[in-house]
Amino acid sequence: MATVQVSEAEKVYILHGIRDDLRVDGRGCEDYRHMEIETDVVSNTDGSAKVTLGDTAVLVGVKADIGKPRPMVPNEGYVEFFVDCSANATPEFEGRGGEELGTELSNTLYKVFNNKHSVDLKSLCISAGEHCWVLYVDVLLLQCDGNLYDAISVAIKAALFNTKIPRVHISADEEGGKEIELSDDPYDCVRLNVKNVPCIVTLCKVGHRHVVDATLQEKACSVASLIISVTRKGTITCTRKVGGGSLDPESIFEMTEAGKRVGKALHAPLMKLLQQEESLGKARQKVGFLG
Amino acid sequence: MAADMRLPTIQKPVSLTFSAFDRKDLVVPGDVITSDTGFMRGHGTYVDEEKLTASVAGEVQRVDKLICVKPLKTRFNGEVGDVVVGRITEVQQKRWKVETNSRLDSVLLLSSVNLPGGELRRRSAEDELTMREYLQEGDLISAEVQSVFSDGALSLHTRSLKYGKLGQGVLVQLSPSLIKRQKTHFHNLPCGASMILGNNGFVWLYPTPEQLEEEAGGFYTSLEPVSVSDREVISRLRNCLLALAAHKVLLFDTSVLYCYESSVHHQVKDILKPEVMEEIVMLTQQKLLDQEG
Numbered sequence: 223m224a225t226v227q228v229s230e231a232e233k234v235y236i237l238h239g240i241r242d243d244l245r246v247d248g249r250g251c252e253d254y255r256h257m258e259i260e261t262d263v264v265s266n267t268d269g270s271a272k273v274t275l276g277d278t279a280v281l282v283g284v285k286a287d288i289g290k291p292r293p294m295v296p297n298e299g300y301v302e303f304f305v306d307c308s309a310n311a312t313p314e315f316e317g318r319g320g321e322e323l324g325t326e327l328s329n330t331l332y333k334v335f336n337n338k339h340s341v342d343l344k345s346l347c348i349s350a351g352e353h354c355w356v357l358y359v360d361v362l363l364l365q366c367d368g369n370l371y372d373a374i375s376v377a378i379k380a381a382l383f384n385t386k387i388p389r390v391h392i393s394a395d396e397e398g399g400k401e402i403e404l405s406d407d408p409y410d411c412v413r414l415n416v417k418n419v420p421c422i423v424t425l426c427k428v429g430h431r432h433v434v435d436a437t438l439q440e441k442a443c444s445v446a447s448l449i450i451s452v453t454r455k456g457t458i459t460c461t462r463k464v465g466g467g468s469l470d471p472e473s474i475f476e477m478t479e480a481g482k483r484v485g486k487a488l489h490a491p492l493m494k495l496l497q498q499e500e501s502l503g504k505a506r507q508k509v510g511f512l513g
Numbered sequence: 514m515a516a517d518m519r520l521p522t523i524q525k526p527v528s529l530t531f532s533a534f535d536r537k538d539l540v541v542p543g544d545v546i547t548s549d550t551g552f553m554r555g556h557g558t559y560v561d562e563e564k565l566t567a568s569v570a571g572e573v574q575r576v577d578k579l580i581c582v583k584p585l586k587t588r589f590n591g592e593v594g595d596v597v598v599g600r601i602t603e604v605q606q607k608r609w610k611v612e613t614n615s616r617l618d619s620v621l622l623l624s625s626v627n628l629p630g631g632e633l634r635r636r637s638a639e640d641e642l643t644m645r646e647y648l649q650e651g652d653l654i655s656a657e658v659q660s661v662f663s664d665g666a667l668s669l670h671t672r673s674l675k676y677g678k679l680g681q682g683v684l685v686q687l688s689p690s691l692i693k694r695q696k697t698h699f700h701n702l703p704c705g706a707s708m709i710l711g712n713n714g715f716v717w718l719y720p721t722p723e724q725l726e727e728e729a730g731g732f733y734t735s736l737e738p739v740s741v742s743d744r745e746v747i748s749r750l751r752n753c754l755l756a757l758a759a760h761k762v763l764l765f766d767t768s769v770l771y772c773y774e775s776s777v778h779h780q781v782k783d784i785l786k787p788e789v790m791e792e793i794v795m796l797t798q799q800k801l802l803d804q805e806g
Contacts, residue, residue, distance in 0.1 A: 227600060227651040231734045235681040238738045246683050248748040248781025256517040256786055274521070484516075491518045499520055509521040 225314075228442045236443050237429045245433065245440070252484055254435045257376065259495055261384040263510055269385025272511075273377040276437065277367035282359060282377040284385045288402065289356040291347065299346020299354035301336045303328040305361040305374075312366055320363075327361070327370065334420060334451040334460045335359075335378065342415045348390055353402060355387055368437040371449055375422035376492060382419055383496045386411040420451040420459050421492070423485040425477045427469060432477050434484050448477045452485025454493075522787060524759075540567040546580060557582030589615040589689040589713035591667040595658040596698040598684070598711035599669070601648050607641060609648055611656070614689060614713045617666040621648075625659060625670035627677070653679040655709050655717065675699060679709075680734035682719030683751050687758045689714035693765040700766040704773050706746045710764060716754055718747045745781060749773060752784035753793070760794040771800040 228236075236246060243250050255276035264270040267283035292300060305327040307320025314320070335341055346355040359381070361374055389405045389412055405411075426436040426444040433440060436447070445467025451460040458478065463469060469477070499506060540546060548564045557569040558580060567573070569584040591597065591613070602618060603610035609621040623636055623644060648654065655676050656669035671677050689712065692698075698710045701721050709717040720743040739747075753772040754764065762768055775796035776784050783789050 227602075229600070229652045229679075231680045231736065232653070232682070232684070234736045235683070235739065239744055242741050242744065244741060244744050244748065244781075246748060246751065247785070248745070248752060250782075253782060254516040256519065258519055258521040260521050488516050491516055495518045495520065506520075507523065509523055 226438045226442055228439055232439070233443050236440055240428045240431050240433055240440070243431075247437070249435075251431055251433045252480065254372075254488075255437075257373075259376065259380050259492070259499075260509055261380050261496065261499060263508075268387060269381045269383070271377045271380035271384055273373050273380065274365075275367075275369060275373040275376075275435070277365055278369060278373050279364040280370070280373050280377045281362040281364055282374070282381040283362075284381045285358045285360070286385065286387045287356050287358060288348065288353055291351060291354040295343075296351035297347045298338060298343040299356060300343065301332075301341060301357045301359060303331040303335070303359050303361065305331070305363070307363045310365075311363045315363075327374065330371070330449065330460075330462060331359070331361070331374065331378070333462075334375070334422060337459070340419055340451075340453070340459060341382065342418075345412070345415065346387075348402065349392055349400060352400070357382075357385070366438070368439075368441050369424055369435045371422045371424045372435060375420070375451065376488070379416055379419045379421060379492060380496055382414050383416045383493075385414050387414070388412075418453050420453045420457075421485055421488045422449055422451045423481040423488070424449050425481050427467070427473060427477070432473070432480060434480075448474065448481065450478060450481035450485060452482055452488075454486070454489040456482050456486045458482060517786065524787070525791075538573045539571070540573055540582060541570045542568055546573055546582070551578065553579045555579045555581030557584060585690050586688065587690065589613060590665075591615055591619070591658045591661060591713070593658050593660060595712040596655065596709065597658060597667075597669065597713045598653065598655050598679070598709055598715035598717045599713070601650055601652045601654065604645050604648070604650065607636075609644070611654065611669060613667060613669075613711075614686070614715060615665070615667060617664065619658075619667035619669050621654070621656060621669045621671070625668070625672060627672055627674075648678060653684060653717065655679060655711070678734060679717055680719065681736070681739055682717055683747055685716040685718065685751055685754050687714045687716060687754065687764070691758055691761065691764050692716075693763045693768075695765055700769075702750070702766065702770060702773070704746055704750070704770065705743060706750055708750065708766070708769065710766075716764070718750050718754075720747065749776060749781045749784065752776070752781060756784055756790040756794055757797065759790060762794060762797065767804070768797060768801060772797040775800070 239245050258274045261271045263272045264283050268286045269284040272281045305324040307315040307324050309316040348354055389410045391403045393401050395401055423434060424447055425432045425434055426447040428444045446465035446469050449462040450458055452458055544567045546565045546567055552565055554560055558565055559568050567582045569582050571582045571584040574581050574583055597613045599611040599613040601609050602612045607623045611619040611621050613619045656671045658667050659670040660668045692710050692712055700708045702708055707719050707721045720739050753776055757764060757772055772793055775793040779789050
């Protein structure tokens with residue numbers, strides 16, 4: 223994880239600021255930095271999104287491929303995650319430096335997203351027990367300035383919203399074998415239902431309070447944080463504690479409640495934005511990476 | 514709770530003054546500076562088919578027959594007398610290593626700091642052992658460049674009461690080319706906070722000290738809570754600095770102050786929104802132009 227050095231006096235300043243509900247950048251404890259979301263940024267994926275949150279930037283690409291369903295769940299497709307920590311984000315990721323963080327992130331994402339309650343896995347099934355769609359979700363960290371989980375989850379939701387899976391037709395030939403035919407029309411595709419895809423909220427315990435969307439400096443002052451994934455309705459689908467410190471049960475309860483509230487409020491503006499972008503169609507000005 | 518989500522927009526430069534295209538002294542790599550062979554080749558240039566060509570994007574500077582290009586996007590190239598803000602990265606024998614945004618870590622020698630208890634004192638072996646009590650890894654200092662080594666590394670000193678360890682406040686890291694060179698880089702702004710504009714692009718914002726503390730040689734830091742009103746001013750200044758830097762406005766006390774004044778109608782956390790940023794930078798530039806002429 224990218225780290226920054228913070229002196230003792232700076233820590234005291236940040237700590238007192240959070241106690242007074244006025245953080246270094248003027249935000250309150252439950253405010254996010256402003257977020258910019260753009261979908262359909264990588265042309266050779268089936269769905270992609272780029273999210274910048276302050277100085278954190280992540281790019282997510284979704285690629286659909288035909289595979290064999292898992293034996294335990296023959297009528298469901300599945301989702302695979304891979305997180306790549308680019309050395310552009312921080313020199314620490316050079317070589318194998320980002321591998322540990324990458325595995326940790328992808329394991330968490332797997333827990334959060336790969337179940338039938340988050341993503342409609344049944345719709346990924348082509349023919350039970352034989353063929354299904356596998357969604358390969360590749361996450362690329364372009365810049366790190368804290369709060370990776372939240373940015374990644376928003377980007378994944380946006381990319382899944384943007385994903386277009388080609389329609390397939392199954393035809394049986396004379397010998398009883400099945401043949402899969404892809405539609406010739408590139409616009410003949412299926413969209414995923416992202417209604418129940420959760421967003422992750424990371425709450426950092428700093429002093430006696432907790433903050434959402436912590437910057438690297440604030441993260442350096444916190445001992446432990448709680449990762450909560452919340453759906454549109456406010457259902458918590460996964461929680462995880464990260465960091466070396468301990469949290470007392472009371473504050474976990476408080477943080478869960480706050481996370482639920484914040485997480486619920488994330489979905490409405492996100493969906494509104496995605497729909498707005500969609501409705502612009504070709505008229506949308508593409509910004510991409512050089513804007 | 515507020516989550517502001519939006520589509521990205523292409524950033525347009527906000528400039529009231531003449532456009533960069535009209536500036537003959539700004540070049541990009543590959544631009545021919547002159548085809549006259551009477552000039553000497555300096556930093557940031559090369560000779561291509563007998564024409565002097567720029568190898569970096571920046572400003573052309575000419576001293577007699579020597580032509581250099583000073584890059585705009587660069588690390589800090591220190592000169593003697595520059596005020597810098599830096600962070601201690603290592604404590605070594607008789608010296609501290611300081612990160613100052615230059616190509617190599619700078620050094621602060623034990624013999625070039627003011628130790629508590631008088632100006633003129635021999636540095637004993639005990640002082641060497643207690644170095645970490647004065648400054649430890651992660652601490653921020655303000656200092657002045659004392660000399661530049663042959664490899665470009667800087668030697669710093671804090672032999673004045675105005676330099677030394679920094680206490681509570683906020684560090685903003687910007688590009689060194691945005692800092693305007695001035696007589697003084699220490700400012701007590703009338704809005705209620707103080708600012709050190711380091712030549713290396715590190716800007717330190719802190720609450721204005723009530724009385725100038727001495728005795729401890731600047732190694733004592735107060736850990737008393739800063740009042741909410743001071744915090745708000747500092748946070749506003751921080752966001753103003755980032756807004757000015759995003760639109761490449763030269764930073765000095767007047768520009769920062771004008772930006773602060775233009776931003777008072779907005780909430781502190783809103784300043785970093787692109788449209789608000791554009792608006793206040795525009796107002797700032799207008800004020801700067803009015804003041805000039």
